[in-house]
Amino acid sequence: SFLMAPQLPQAALAQDELDASPRSRRRSGRSASPTKPGRGDKTPSRNLGGEKVQTAVRLRPFLTTELVKVTSSPIAPAWPAWPAWERQSSPSSHVRSCVEMKPNGHGVVLYDPEKPHQPGREFECTYAFDSSQPQSRDYADQSTIYNCLGADMVMHGTTGYNCCLVAYGQTGTGKTHTVHGDWQSQDQRGLLPRIAEGLFERLASLPAGDTGRVRISYIEVYNDRLRDLLCTTAITARSEYDGSPRLSSPRTPRADPHKFASGGGGNRLEVRTHPEVGVYVENLQELPVENLRDVARHVARGERAKKVERTTMNDRSSRSHTIFSFKVELRGAAQHNSLSNMQIVDLAGRENEQTSECKDERFRELRYINRSLFELANCIFALCDGNREHVPFRNSKLTMLLSDSLSSNSRTTLLATLTPSPKGFDENILTCRFLESTGRITTQPVVNRFAAAEVAKHLQDEIANLQSTKVEDEIISMRLTLLRQFSLVWAEEERRGSDQAPDEVDVVQGACRQVSQGLQSASQHLGRLELKNRMASEALKEVGSKLATLQHSLRAKGGIIRPASPVTTVRSARSDGEGDTLRRSLGLAEAGRRLSEEKVGTLRLLRLS
Ligand SMILES: Nc1ncnc2c1ncn2[C@@H]1O[C@H](COP(=O)(O)OP(=O)(O)OP(=O)(O)O)[C@@H](O)[C@H]1O
Incomplete structure (x- = not known):
C-alpha cells in the first residue's frame, strides 16, 4: 500500500510553496544552495507547461592509464598548436584535455583533437562541474556536487515532491564515483550517502508532532531484466554467480551465468503501470530505514550483488543500470501528510561497439546496455518533439522505470559525466547532445499530499473492485x-x-x-x-x-x-x-x-x- 499511495489524491501546489522550493528560489535570483565561489547562479527556465529538467556535467581527471596510452600515441605530436585551453592540460606535458568549462559555469566546450584549429563545440547546461584538477580554484569535489544537486533533492523530497537524479555518460567517466564514491570516507562519499544523511538530518528537525518515515528499494536492470538488490535470495544467487572482487575467493565456484541471465534467483520483478499510481514494480521490497547506518548496511549488501566487471575501459565497470529509491512519508497536521519518491539512477556506461575490446559475455552485456540507452535517447527525443502520446517507453524496462521521472510528476536532474581524454571526444559529444535534449524536456512536479482516511478508502474501493470482477463474467x-x-x-x-x-x-x-x-x-x-x-x-x-x-x-x-x-x-x-x-x-x-x-x-x- 505504501507503494501505491504516493500519487493518490494530489493537490495542486500553492504558489507560496513553489516559492519556498530551492529551484524557485534560484528562479527568483536568490541563492539556492551553497556553491563554490565563482560559480554563477543559473536560472533554470520554466514554462507554463511544467518545469524543465535540470542538467549538469561533471568532468573527471585523467586516469593514469589514459596518460600512459595518450603519451605514447602518435596523435599527440601531430597537434601543431594548442589553443587557449592548453592551460587545462593534465600534469603530463603531452596530454591535453579535450574539454573546457565555460567561464560562467553553465556550459562546456568540446575540442576535436583531430581538428585543433577549429573552434570547440559549445553545450549549455545548468551546472558545469570541473573535477579534473584538484589544485584548481574551481575544482568541484564531492561536497560541491551534493550542495548543488543533492541538497535540493533532500529539500524537495521532504516537501512532498518526487525527484530523480540520473547519472549518464560513457563507461569509466565517473557515474558511480559521483553517485556512491567511497562510503567510508567523509570527503569522498558520493551523492547517495550524502543525500541519506541530509534526509535524516532534516527529518530529525521536523516540528514537534510531525513524523517522517523512510523506506528504500534498490533495483538492478541487467540485460533488460530486473532484480531486487535488497532481496537476500537474489544476493545469494549473485554472490555465487559472479565472483565479484569484494565477495568471492578464487576458489568460489562460478554458477551457470545463464541461470541469472534468465532471471534465476531472487524475486521475479515486473514493471506495471496503474492509471492512478503510474509506474510501479511488482514484488519489489521496500525496507524501512531509520538512519544513515541502516542505509549503508543495505546498500553494501546490494553493491555486493550488483553486476560489476573489469573491462579495458574501467577496472570496476557497472554492467547494469541501478535505481535506488527513498520513499519519504511525512505525517503532520491532517492537511500536511505527504509521500514522495526520491530516485537516484546510476546508468551503465555507453561504449562504442566497433572499437570496444569487450568479448563474449562482456560484449553481450554491452549490447544490452547500448540498446537500452538507445531506447532512452529515443524517448528523450520523442519528449522533446512534444509528442507525449507516442513516447516509446515500453521498448525497454529501463525506459518504463524512468517514464514518470522524465515525463510527469518529478523534479528531475540529468548529470552527464565526461572524460578529459582526447580519445573520448566522440563519446563526449554524444553525451552532451543527449544532455542538451534532456534539458528541453519538461515535467509536471506537484506536491504529493494525501489524507490518511482518503488513502484507506481508496485502497478499500480498489480491493472491492477487484473482488467483484470475475474473469468468467x-x-x-x-x-x-x-x-x-x-x-x-x-x-x-x-x-x-x-x-x-x-x-x-x-x-x-x-x-x-x-x-x-x-x-x-x-x-x-x-x-x-x-x-x-x-x-x-x-x-x-x-x-x-x-x-x-x-x-x-x-x-x-x-x-x-x-x-x-x-x-x-x-x-x-x-x-x-x-x-x-x-x-x-x-x-x-x-x-x-x-x-x-x-x-x-x-x-x-x-x-x-
Ligand atoms: N571525479 C573523479 N575524481 C577522481 N576519480 C574519478 C572521478 N570520477 C571517476 N573517477 C575514477 O574513474 C574511474 C571510473 O569511474 P566510475 O567507475 O565511477 O565510472 P562509471 O562511469 O561509473 O563507469 P561504468 O559506466 O563503466 O560503470 C574510477 O577509478 C574512479 O575512481
Missing part, C-alpha cells in the same frame, strides 16, 4: 457482445438480401459462405451426437439385460422383486453391491440418452429450418 459478457453484433450484422444482410446493389453481392455471398460453413460444422456435430446416442442406447440395453439377470437371481434367492423402470430403479434402490452400482449407471446412461435425444431433436429442427 467478463468472458461471458464478451461472448454475448459478439453474439449480439453477429445477429445485428446477420439481420442487416437478410434485410438487404432481396435488393442488394451489385457491389454488395460479394459481401452477401461471403456471409452465405460463412453460414453454410457453420451449418456444415453443425451437421457434423449432429452426426457425432447421433453416434453417441446410438452408443448410449446400446449401453442401456446391455445394462438392462444385466439388471434382468440380477433380478432373476434375486427372485430365485427369495429377495425383493421390483418392477422394471431403470430410472425408478436408480431412485429407489438402496441395496449395496453390484446391483446398486448397475442401477445407478443405468439411470445415468438413460439420463444421458435423453439429453442426447433432445439435442438431436433441436439440431434436426435447425437443419430443417
Whole structure:
C-alpha cells in the first residue's frame, strides 16, 4: 500500500510553496544552495507547461592509464598548436584535455583533437562541474556536487515532491564515483550517502508532532531484466554467480551465468503501470530505514550483488543500470501528510561497439546496455518533439522505470559525466547532445499530499473492485457482445438480401459462405451426437439385460422383486453391491440418452429450418 499511495489524491501546489522550493528560489535570483565561489547562479527556465529538467556535467581527471596510452600515441605530436585551453592540460606535458568549462559555469566546450584549429563545440547546461584538477580554484569535489544537486533533492523530497537524479555518460567517466564514491570516507562519499544523511538530518528537525518515515528499494536492470538488490535470495544467487572482487575467493565456484541471465534467483520483478499510481514494480521490497547506518548496511549488501566487471575501459565497470529509491512519508497536521519518491539512477556506461575490446559475455552485456540507452535517447527525443502520446517507453524496462521521472510528476536532474581524454571526444559529444535534449524536456512536479482516511478508502474501493470482477463474467459478457453484433450484422444482410446493389453481392455471398460453413460444422456435430446416442442406447440395453439377470437371481434367492423402470430403479434402490452400482449407471446412461435425444431433436429442427 505504501507503494501505491504516493500519487493518490494530489493537490495542486500553492504558489507560496513553489516559492519556498530551492529551484524557485534560484528562479527568483536568490541563492539556492551553497556553491563554490565563482560559480554563477543559473536560472533554470520554466514554462507554463511544467518545469524543465535540470542538467549538469561533471568532468573527471585523467586516469593514469589514459596518460600512459595518450603519451605514447602518435596523435599527440601531430597537434601543431594548442589553443587557449592548453592551460587545462593534465600534469603530463603531452596530454591535453579535450574539454573546457565555460567561464560562467553553465556550459562546456568540446575540442576535436583531430581538428585543433577549429573552434570547440559549445553545450549549455545548468551546472558545469570541473573535477579534473584538484589544485584548481574551481575544482568541484564531492561536497560541491551534493550542495548543488543533492541538497535540493533532500529539500524537495521532504516537501512532498518526487525527484530523480540520473547519472549518464560513457563507461569509466565517473557515474558511480559521483553517485556512491567511497562510503567510508567523509570527503569522498558520493551523492547517495550524502543525500541519506541530509534526509535524516532534516527529518530529525521536523516540528514537534510531525513524523517522517523512510523506506528504500534498490533495483538492478541487467540485460533488460530486473532484480531486487535488497532481496537476500537474489544476493545469494549473485554472490555465487559472479565472483565479484569484494565477495568471492578464487576458489568460489562460478554458477551457470545463464541461470541469472534468465532471471534465476531472487524475486521475479515486473514493471506495471496503474492509471492512478503510474509506474510501479511488482514484488519489489521496500525496507524501512531509520538512519544513515541502516542505509549503508543495505546498500553494501546490494553493491555486493550488483553486476560489476573489469573491462579495458574501467577496472570496476557497472554492467547494469541501478535505481535506488527513498520513499519519504511525512505525517503532520491532517492537511500536511505527504509521500514522495526520491530516485537516484546510476546508468551503465555507453561504449562504442566497433572499437570496444569487450568479448563474449562482456560484449553481450554491452549490447544490452547500448540498446537500452538507445531506447532512452529515443524517448528523450520523442519528449522533446512534444509528442507525449507516442513516447516509446515500453521498448525497454529501463525506459518504463524512468517514464514518470522524465515525463510527469518529478523534479528531475540529468548529470552527464565526461572524460578529459582526447580519445573520448566522440563519446563526449554524444553525451552532451543527449544532455542538451534532456534539458528541453519538461515535467509536471506537484506536491504529493494525501489524507490518511482518503488513502484507506481508496485502497478499500480498489480491493472491492477487484473482488467483484470475475474473469468468467467478463468472458461471458464478451461472448454475448459478439453474439449480439453477429445477429445485428446477420439481420442487416437478410434485410438487404432481396435488393442488394451489385457491389454488395460479394459481401452477401461471403456471409452465405460463412453460414453454410457453420451449418456444415453443425451437421457434423449432429452426426457425432447421433453416434453417441446410438452408443448410449446400446449401453442401456446391455445394462438392462444385466439388471434382468440380477433380478432373476434375486427372485430365485427369495429377495425383493421390483418392477422394471431403470430410472425408478436408480431412485429407489438402496441395496449395496453390484446391483446398486448397475442401477445407478443405468439411470445415468438413460439420463444421458435423453439429453442426447433432445439435442438431436433441436439440431434436426435447425437443419430443417
Ligand atoms: N571525479 C573523479 N575524481 C577522481 N576519480 C574519478 C572521478 N570520477 C571517476 N573517477 C575514477 O574513474 C574511474 C571510473 O569511474 P566510475 O567507475 O565511477 O565510472 P562509471 O562511469 O561509473 O563507469 P561504468 O559506466 O563503466 O560503470 C574510477 O577509478 C574512479 O575512481
